[in-house]
Amino acid sequence: xxxxxxxxxxxxxxxxxxxxxxxxxxxxxxxxxxxxxxxxxxxxxxxxxxxxxxxxxxxxxxxxxxxxxxx
Amino acid sequence: xxxxxxxxxxxxxxxxxxxxxxxxxxxxxxxxxxxxxxxxxxxxxxxxxxxxxxxxxxxxxxxxxxxxxxxxxxxxxxxxxxxxxxxxxxxxxxxxxxxxxxxxxxxxxxxxxxxxxxxxxxxxxxxxxxxxxxxxxxxxxxxxxxxxxxxxxxxxxxxxxxxxxxxxxxxxxxxxxxxxxxxxxxxxxxxxxxxxxxxxxxxxxxxxxxxxxxxxxxxxxxxxxxxxxxxxxxxxxxxxxxxxxxxxxxxxxxxxxxxxxxxxxxxxxxxxxxxxxxxxxxxxxxxxxxxxxxxxxxxxxxxxxxxxxxxxxxxxxxxxxxxxxxxxxxxxxxxxxxxxxxxxxxxxxxxxxxxxxxxxxxxxxxxxxxxxxxxxxxxxxxxxxxxxxxxxxxxxxxxxxxxxxxxxxxxxxxxxxxxxxxxxxxxxxxxxxxxxxxxxxxxxxxxxxxxxxxxxxxxxxxxxxx
Amino acid sequence: xxxxxxxxxxxxxxxxxxxxxxxxxxxxxxxxxxxxxxxxxxxxxxxxxxxxxxxxxxxxxxxxxxxxxxxxxxxxxxxxxxxxxxxxxxxxxxxxxxxxxxxxxxxxxxxxxxxxxxxxxxxxxxxxxxxxxxxxxxxxxxxxxxxxxxxxxxxxxxxxxxxxxxxxxxxxxxxxxxxxxxxx
Numbered sequence: 001x002x003x004x005x006x007x008x009x010x011x012x013x014x015x016x017x018x019x020x021x022x023x024x025x026x027x028x029x030x031x032x033x034x035x036x037x038x039x040x041x042x043x044x045x046x047x048x049x050x051x052x053x054x055x056x057x058x059x060x061x062x063x064x065x066x067x068x069x070x071x
Numbered sequence: 072x073x074x075x076x077x078x079x080x081x082x083x084x085x086x087x088x089x090x091x092x093x094x095x096x097x098x099x100x101x102x103x104x105x106x107x108x109x110x111x112x113x114x115x116x117x118x119x120x121x122x123x124x125x126x127x128x129x130x131x132x133x134x135x136x137x138x139x140x141x142x143x144x145x146x147x148x149x150x151x152x153x154x155x156x157x158x159x160x161x162x163x164x165x166x167x168x169x170x171x172x173x174x175x176x177x178x179x180x181x182x183x184x185x186x187x188x189x190x191x192x193x194x195x196x197x198x199x200x201x202x203x204x205x206x207x208x209x210x211x212x213x214x215x216x217x218x219x220x221x222x223x224x225x226x227x228x229x230x231x232x233x234x235x236x237x238x239x240x241x242x243x244x245x246x247x248x249x250x251x252x253x254x255x256x257x258x259x260x261x262x263x264x265x266x267x268x269x270x271x272x273x274x275x276x277x278x279x280x281x282x283x284x285x286x287x288x289x290x291x292x293x294x295x296x297x298x299x300x301x302x303x304x305x306x307x308x309x310x311x312x313x314x315x316x317x318x319x320x321x322x323x324x325x326x327x328x329x330x331x332x333x334x335x336x337x338x339x340x341x342x343x344x345x346x347x348x349x350x351x352x353x354x355x356x357x358x359x360x361x362x363x364x365x366x367x368x369x370x371x372x373x374x375x376x377x378x379x380x381x382x383x384x385x386x387x388x389x390x391x392x393x394x395x396x397x398x399x400x401x402x403x404x405x406x407x408x409x410x411x412x413x414x415x416x417x418x419x420x421x422x423x424x425x426x427x428x429x430x431x432x433x434x435x436x437x438x439x440x441x442x443x444x445x446x447x448x449x450x451x452x453x454x455x456x457x458x459x460x461x462x463x464x465x466x467x468x469x470x471x472x473x474x475x476x477x478x479x480x481x482x483x484x485x486x487x488x489x490x491x492x493x494x495x496x497x498x499x500x501x502x503x504x505x506x507x508x509x510x511x512x513x514x515x516x517x518x519x520x521x522x523x524x525x526x527x528x529x530x531x532x533x534x535x536x537x
Numbered sequence: 538x539x540x541x542x543x544x545x546x547x548x549x550x551x552x553x554x555x556x557x558x559x560x561x562x563x564x565x566x567x568x569x570x571x572x573x574x575x576x577x578x579x580x581x582x583x584x585x586x587x588x589x590x591x592x593x594x595x596x597x598x599x600x601x602x603x604x605x606x607x608x609x610x611x612x613x614x615x616x617x618x619x620x621x622x623x624x625x626x627x628x629x630x631x632x633x634x635x636x637x638x639x640x641x642x643x644x645x646x647x648x649x650x651x652x653x654x655x656x657x658x659x660x661x662x663x664x665x666x667x668x669x670x671x672x673x674x675x676x677x678x679x680x681x682x683x684x685x686x687x688x689x690x691x692x693x694x695x696x697x698x699x700x701x702x703x704x705x706x707x708x709x710x711x712x713x714x715x716x717x718x719x720x721x
Contacts, residue, residue: 008289009442009484011659015575020582029478033443055584057572059659 003041004064005049007034011060018061021052034061103329106337107313108353111206119248122209129213129254130319132220151221151319152178158323159335160315164189164308165383165411167399170315173305177295178222180303185226186219186257187280187299190309191264193232193271194381195433195525196413199339199351200309204231204238207313208245212259214312217319219257222305226257229309230276233263234533266533268437272485273306275439284536286439287485308411310339330356334398342367344416344523345374354397361393363414372418376501378524380410382430383490385497386423389416406500408493415524422517424509426524427498428456433526434491439536445488448479452495459509460518468510469499547611554604556692558597559680562644563699565593566673567706574710594648601641636679643672673703 005025014032024045027035041049041063053061110125123129131145146154156171177184188211192200203211211229219227231238242261249255262280264270270285277298279285298304307315314336318326327335334356340363343349347368354363360377364370377392378384385407387395395405402409417423435449452475459468476496479488499506509515568590577583605621608614616634620627622642624635650657650665681696 007482009444009482010289012443014443015583016577017583017587020584029444031443031447033447033482035478035482054655055587057587059655 002066003046003049004039004066005036005041005053006039006062006064007036008060008062009033011058013058013060015057017055017057018052021055022048025049026052103355104337105353106317106329107203107207107210107310107339108351110210119209119245119252119254122207126210126213126317127320129216129316132217134220134256146319148178148221148223151217154323155221155315155318158318158326160311160318160326161334161399162308163310163314163338163411165380165409167409170307170311173295173307174218174222177303177305180296182302183225184222184303184305185228185299186215186222186224187273187276187294187304187306188215188227188229188259188309188312189271189273189276189306190229190231190238191271191276192411193268194383194411194413195527196341196343196381196415197411198341199412201235201238202351203309203313203339205241208242209249210313210316211309212245212249212255213316213319214307214309214314215259216255216257217315218305218307218312219255222303224257224305226299226302227255227259228280228299229259229261230264230271230280231261232266232271232533234266235263239263265536267439267536268434269439269485269487270536272487274485276306277304279537286441286536287487289484331396331398333400334396338397338412340397340412340414342414342416343525344378344414345371345418345421346416347371357396357398357401359394359396360387360414363397364393364416370416370418372420374416375419375421376417376423378415378417379413380408381413382434382494382524383486384408384410384413385493386417386427386501387497388501407497417523420517421520421523422460422515423498423502423505424456425460425514425518426522427494428453428460429522429526430524431456431491431495434487438487439485442483442488444479444482448475448482449488449491451475452479452491456495456498459506461514469506472499545613547607548613550607551604551611554600554607555680556695558600558604559676559696559699561593561597561600562673562676563703565590565597566669566703568593569669570703570706570710574713591651594651597644598648601644605641630683633679633682636675636682640672640676640679643668643675647672 012033014028014034016028016032016034018034019026019028022045025037025041027037029035049063053059053063110122112121112125132151133145133147152171152174155174156169158171160170161167162170162173190200190204190211192198215227215229218224229242231242233239239261246255246259246261250258264276264279265285267285269275269287270279272287273294274288274290275285277294278288280299292298294304294306296303298306314326330336337353337355339351339353341351342363346364347370349367352363352366354366360379364374364377374389376386376388378386379392379395379397379402385402387405387407391405392407395401395407397409397412399409417426431449432453435453438445438449440446452472455468455471455475459472472495476492480492481489483489505515568586571586572583572590575583576586605618608616609618609621614629616627616629620634620638622638624638625631626638627634646665647669650662654662677696677700
């Protein structure tokens with residue numbers, strides 16, 4: 001299972017909570033909107049990613065699951 | 072205080088252009104073209120009878136066998152999709168997606184699909200869709216009906232910008248003619264959509280038809296999965312449907328008789344800028360860009376570059392662009408984009424940076440304003456380009472532009488910011504000498520020239536979304 | 538002071554839990570406004586406002602349950618459990634108690650929709666959440682009007698402080714929203 005982050009740019013209003021809760025993966029641009037440094041979520045950060053997605057005031061941060069290859 | 076740009080910046084081409092290889096070995100293109108445009112006659116408003124006389128009657132698509140159990144007449148729907156796939160028809164609206172594959176996936180969707188013909192030519196420099204809709208509406212309507220029957224649709228729409236009254240009238244008249252002749256089992260609803268640039272994007276059209284504003288939506292779901300009224304929706308450019316109308320009549324082998332094996336058929340191109348005879352021309356896919364310019368009467372002045380693909384396309388220096396084949400793959404390999412077949416010739420006396428700055432300003436104003444990176448990024452990019460074009464050397468302009476390109480790309484819900492970014496990036500790639508010269512010295516002599524890239528005047532623009 | 542069901546013990550508990558509920562509800566409203574207004578500073582990140590708002594709202598429910606429980610258990614005034622949810626269900630101080638019931642119902646709607654926010658979708662959740670601006674003043678009115686501690690100075694002062702805090706924060710919110718500029 002691989003988890004990727006995705007931002008719904010229409011719902012996003014640049015609140016910035018996601019970057020506070022997941023600074024390893026999300027940065028804010030000069031206007032306050034999120035940049036996904038890497039869309040893939042490393043396993044150890046999954047709980048933080050879920051919290052960030054839940055905290056988003058407009059539910060613009062999405063976590064997508066994809067069945068990955070088994071190594 | 073403008074200085075004259077040194078003439079040796081790019082080598083402008085002489086008026087006649089270098090000799091070019093033919094797109095196909097043996098046989099002149101004259102025999103294979105025109106195809107779509109062959110029906111345009113001196114008679115301005117060719118009605119249904121004239122259309123049928125020239126192109127042949129509408130091919131019949133079999134419906135389910137009747138009560139009598141007789142063998143149904145006409146082409147089976149799946150067979151028509153097979154033929155379109157075999158012909159290798161790709162979308163002519165800019166994306167170039169295989170048409171047959173799209174039809175197959177829509178037909179396989181849940182429930183009765185809908186068909187949307189996109190004739191809303193938002194691109195100011197493009198004229199081909201308008202030409203088809205005003206002079207050859209029945210070709211487009213044939214395509215819609217055939218596509219609708221092929222995928223089993225029960226709803227069909229033909230969308231144009233609602234601000235163009237002349238086109239709407241013409242289409243209403245054509246639809247009425249067909250209704251009287253009992254041609255279309257699925258009635259085509261001619262719909263006017265908002266006159267905004269992004270309203271012609273396929274998810275905008277679907278949202279508008281669903282009762283919302285003509286603004287792009289976030290996907291998933293994509294229209295071919297769930298679009299108009301929740302149905303799988305087939306969205307095709309009107310030119311694609313016009314080609315479909317001829318493929319259904321003449322077959323896939325006929326379609327492949329023109330163009331290249333990897334890019335078959337013909338396409339419509341809108342040629343503008345510094346050419347002798349600007350207008351819409353039909354060419355075989357794979358025709359070199361330089362030959363397209365010659366078709367339009369050749370350069371009107373010395374050229375420095377071509378803009379291919381419209382305002383979401385890319386600049387190419389004239390010499391590099393001249394032999395590039397007009398195909399998606401060919402232009403991509405050359406660092407450009409085919410888009411919806413727009414070719415604009417930039418004369419040596421004009422300033423590409425000023426031209427790009429104006430276009431990006433227009434694109435920034437046409438943002439739907441839904442996504443922060445586009446809403447704020449495009450005006451910033453327009454400012455940076457204008458600064459490079461018109462202000463004295465700041466020695467930082469190019470880096471700003473490059474940084475903004477990175478910031479806006481891929482961060483919107485639709486491809487609007489990506490298109491502007493691609494145009495700006497191609498400016499930096501195609502004109503390194505000019506951009507560095509501007510950065511050091513300020514405006515060149517070309518910034519004061521009358522604009523080459525067409526944009527609507529403010530009085531002509533429309534601002535509402537519904 | 539014995540804690541039997543006939544003595545004043547439960548009555549004190551009702552008033553105490555009522556007051557704490559009001560304070561917590563006020564804190565929750567203030568934090569909600571700060572969240573919506575994107576308040577942040579070097580030491581106060583945005584997720585802190587939102588996280589506290591959420592947790593304090595759940596605490597409000599807990600103290601509200603105690604407040605309702607002690608009220609119903611108190612046999613001095615025979616207030617049925619239904620009066621906590623249904624207006625006009627109590628003979629005792631009908632009007633003011635009904636306000637309490639209305640505030641509780643609104644609060645339940647706010648919390649329930651927030652718990653299923655993802656499934657509900659942002660648009661619908663937001664429209665229901667506007668009811669918070671109705672819930673809080675109704676709760677304040679219930680507390681002041683029920684009269685038990687109206688004459689006590691410190692309770693009155695506390696209530697006034699809550700009202701002032703919400704008014705001030707709401708004003709801040711309106712002023713910052715009116716200011717143009719990119720989201721920051």
